[in-house]
Amino acid sequence: MEKEQPKSIRCTGLCRFMIPALVVLLLLFSAYYLVEEAKGRYEKNFVVLTQHGEEVLRVPLQESGMETREIPIIHKGEALGLSLEIRGKSARILSKSKTRYSMESLSESTWIHEKEDVFLYEPYELKLYFE
Incomplete structure (x- = not known):
């Protein structure tokens, strides 16, 4: 069957x-x-750092891979004891340690990667973003 x-x-x-x-x-x-x-x-061309709405730094991004640059942050002739670290197409704020020569990341500081990312550092009222 x-x-x-x-x-x-x-x-x-x-x-x-x-x-x-x-x-x-x-x-x-x-x-x-x-x-x-x-x-x-x-579309990111610059890393911009402002304080109280006034531009402190405008750094062009480089096309070369993961090269790291550290730029001291000086505003109106006053050294803030901070620097801007740019690695490739990412950026963050670093604090200069008085007892060590190395740069240490601020505990509140994070990397910004995307064009929409914004980092605010309250003690100096700094704003870090891309343009």
């Missing part, structure tokens, strides 16, 4: 059209998101 084969589910004409269309739409949205994300990352 032969067993009956289960009937296969047949896709209608609409189903045959909709599945590939949804896959194509998903791929298009993914590609659009990746392009927009890449544009946002490469």
Whole structure:
């Protein structure tokens, strides 16, 4: 005695059209998101540091990989005992230790990476961001 084969589910004409269309739409949205994300990352040209709304430093970002630069922060002739560290396309504020020659990261300081990132350092009312 032969067993009956289960009937296969047949896709209608609409189903045959909709599945590939949804896959194509998903791929298009993914590609659009990746392009927009890449544009946002490469639009950063400067690291800007302001105090009380007045620009203290404007440093151009370099295209060369992960080179690290440390720039002392001096405002109106006064050394603040801080420096700006730029590594590749990221930046942060460092504090100069009086007892050591090395630079130590401020405990409140974090790296800014994206163009939308902003770091506020309250004791001096410093604002660090990208343009």
